[in-house]
Amino acid sequence: xxxxxxxxxxxxxxxxxxxxxxxxxxxxxxxxxxxxxxxxxxxxxxxxxxxxxxxxxxxxxxxxxxxxxxxxxxxxxxxxxxxxxxxxxxxxxxxxxxxxxxxxxxxxxxxxxxxxxxxxxxxxxxxxxxxxxxxxxxxxxxxxxxxxxxxxxxxxxxxxxxxxxxxxxxxxxxxxxxxxxxxxxxxxxxxxxxxxxxxxxxxxxxxxxxxxxxxxxxxxxxxxxxxxxxxxxxxxxxxxxxxxxxxxxxxxxxxxxxxxxxxxxxxxxxxxxxxxxxxxxxxxxxxxxxxxxxxxxxxxxxxxxxxxxxxxxxxxxxxxxxxxxxxxxxxxxxxxxx
Amino acid sequence: xxxxxxxxxxxxxxxxxxxxxxxxxxxxxxxxxxxxxxxxxxxxxxxxxxxxxxxxxxxxxxxxxxxxxxxxxxxxxxxxxxxxxxxxxxxxxxxxxxxxxxxxxxxxxxxxxxxxxxxxxxxxxxxxxxxxxxxxxxxxxxxxxxxxxxxxxxxxxxxxxxxxxxxxxxxxxxxxxxxxxxxxxxxxxxxxxxxxxxxxxxxxxxxxxxxxxxxxxxxxxxxxxxxxxxxxxxxxxxxxxxxxxxxxxxxxxxxxxxxxxxxxxxxxxxxxxxxxxxxxxxxxxxxxxxxxxxxxxxxxxxxxxxxxx
Numbered sequence: 300x301x302x303x304x305x306x307x308x309x310x311x312x313x314x315x316x317x318x319x320x321x322x323x324x325x326x327x328x329x330x331x332x333x334x335x336x337x338x339x340x341x342x343x344x345x346x347x348x349x350x351x352x353x354x355x356x357x358x359x360x361x362x363x364x365x366x367x368x369x370x371x372x373x374x375x376x377x378x379x380x381x382x383x384x385x386x387x388x389x390x391x392x393x394x395x396x397x398x399x400x401x402x403x404x405x406x407x408x409x410x411x412x413x414x415x416x417x418x419x420x421x422x423x424x425x426x427x428x429x430x431x432x433x434x435x436x437x438x439x440x441x442x443x444x445x446x447x448x449x450x451x452x453x454x455x456x457x458x459x460x461x462x463x464x465x466x467x468x469x470x471x472x473x474x475x476x477x478x479x480x481x482x483x484x485x486x487x488x489x490x491x492x493x494x495x496x497x498x499x500x501x502x503x504x505x506x507x508x509x510x511x512x513x514x515x516x517x518x519x520x521x522x523x524x525x526x527x528x529x530x531x532x533x534x535x536x537x538x539x540x541x542x543x544x545x546x547x548x549x550x551x552x553x554x555x556x557x558x559x560x561x562x563x564x565x566x567x568x569x570x571x572x573x574x575x576x577x578x579x580x581x582x583x584x585x586x587x588x589x590x591x592x593x594x595x596x597x598x599x600x601x602x603x604x605x606x607x608x609x610x611x612x613x614x615x616x617x618x619x620x621x622x623x624x625x626x627x628x629x630x631x632x633x634x635x636x637x
Numbered sequence: 638x639x640x641x642x643x644x645x646x647x648x649x650x651x652x653x654x655x656x657x658x659x660x661x662x663x664x665x666x667x668x669x670x671x672x673x674x675x676x677x678x679x680x681x682x683x684x685x686x687x688x689x690x691x692x693x694x695x696x697x698x699x700x701x702x703x704x705x706x707x708x709x710x711x712x713x714x715x716x717x718x719x720x721x722x723x724x725x726x727x728x729x730x731x732x733x734x735x736x737x738x739x740x741x742x743x744x745x746x747x748x749x750x751x752x753x754x755x756x757x758x759x760x761x762x763x764x765x766x767x768x769x770x771x772x773x774x775x776x777x778x779x780x781x782x783x784x785x786x787x788x789x790x791x792x793x794x795x796x797x798x799x800x801x802x803x804x805x806x807x808x809x810x811x812x813x814x815x816x817x818x819x820x821x822x823x824x825x826x827x828x829x830x831x832x833x834x835x836x837x838x839x840x841x842x843x844x845x846x847x848x849x850x851x852x853x854x855x856x857x858x859x860x861x862x863x864x865x866x867x868x869x870x871x872x873x874x875x876x877x878x879x880x881x882x883x884x885x886x887x888x889x890x891x892x893x894x895x896x897x898x899x900x901x902x903x904x905x906x907x908x909x910x911x912x913x914x915x916x917x918x919x920x921x922x923x924x925x926x927x928x929x930x931x932x933x934x935x936x937x938x939x940x941x942x943x944x945x946x
Contacts (some may be wrong), residue, residue, distance in 0.1 A: 425934045428697070429882055429888050433928075433934065436875060436929065437923075443920045444918065444921045467936040553756060579654065603762035605759075609757045616748060619748070620748070
């Protein structure tokens, strides 16, 4: 039992390593190209700017990684970001709560919203794709209904805006939050039994159950974590833009999923890494920012991100396809049964 | 009767809603507004049929909103260039089928997950269209609106076109070999392969068909107004998937009936006007749509659990 598993893991490890190396090369190529084309691209200020703009999508991608590792998906994170931003503004402006308390309540709301996904997916065992498609519509709908589509929350105090617009200890303030979450999730996924159970669930949910893992609880935790971090991303988003609107975070789920898949995490679950996701986020962020500096049309960023996603997927599918043809040529080799 | 219990329960909800509307808001049944409302839903019905068939095959396609918009713009440009109606229809459906074939080739050929592939093509097509068109509307020739008929007969033609298509597809998916292939592959692709089918080709075919239907829906949409909106079809995929799920199509494949989808399209279409007549603000539409999807999957989940235990 242990031997095939070890060799399998070794193979997967090698593949991951290759995937992440390729991604790193793509990132470097992007960097050098845009540095050569855009005049202000390579400056420190612009580097900070890229970090600032990628913090929210980065946070969503980080918590999407454990979910996709289990073979699930969460389409509702962008809508939840919008709902949390609205409720945060509402709690502060209309309910008159002090900002730290409003922020705490927002995180609690994120937890509850993630809990809704968790109950439906983990407890009732409904398909994650359709459940989160439903909550994608539900959360955005609540945000629109609460603001009646027009209400915008602005005039936040400077001390709060500093979170999204100022520096702290040499880095943009929100980057510290991002790094803290990144380290936390990396440790969670790569250094704890929690992370190992997520992979096990992604490989074979039934097998994980028979092996005595608390499949239901692990799945629930992954979706609840996504809710809390989406709420954190909403607060940072509001601080960066200085306003909260019902359409906050529209389409962010796409960028988050793209970053995760680009980072080498299999959409079928079981295989993937948090550092891969970080590289994926960086590749998308640099592309978005660089195209502006290279005076390319805005739409190019979306098109290239989509193309990059397809290319990454195809690249990861090719070895499997080629492997399928190999036994034909070496028919003498005995079939290995794990 | 037992077999169609799921579809009948949706139909009962629809009837209940219609009865409530008859009592509370008789104005809902005035012929002309009702006809316009139904005609506006004709494209949704066509797309929902397509997506239901894709889901029966155990795949999903969320790029249909973008394909819809792109086909609308292509048809509009060709019409503005003076092409005859029939030629525009043929070419547009061909474009839609080609775009569907790209999705299908990636999903069936490279065995990539359809949700991610179509997520990518959705963005690529949508952004590409925005780049090319920059939000500009296209003016259609006068003879195009309502196929050159009066508004009333144009609307009736649209409704007949889409419902007839639905009826043919509903019959074909139940009675023709091609339709049964979809259910076979969606229920168990490996068993279908052992039975002599080629699941990859069936998957490719269903995506091509989906693209053609999205193009057809786009044509039914653009004839309703004097201009083509390049941003049309945003969120259409969600509407269509919602209709399929509410109509009883299982995301896990192999289960679903197009008549159920038909009832669900009508039900979802009635929610918005019902809100207006019941004095609920229209901003709640998206939230209610989400709640309806969740209720439908919860209902299915509990039902399956009761049947298996």
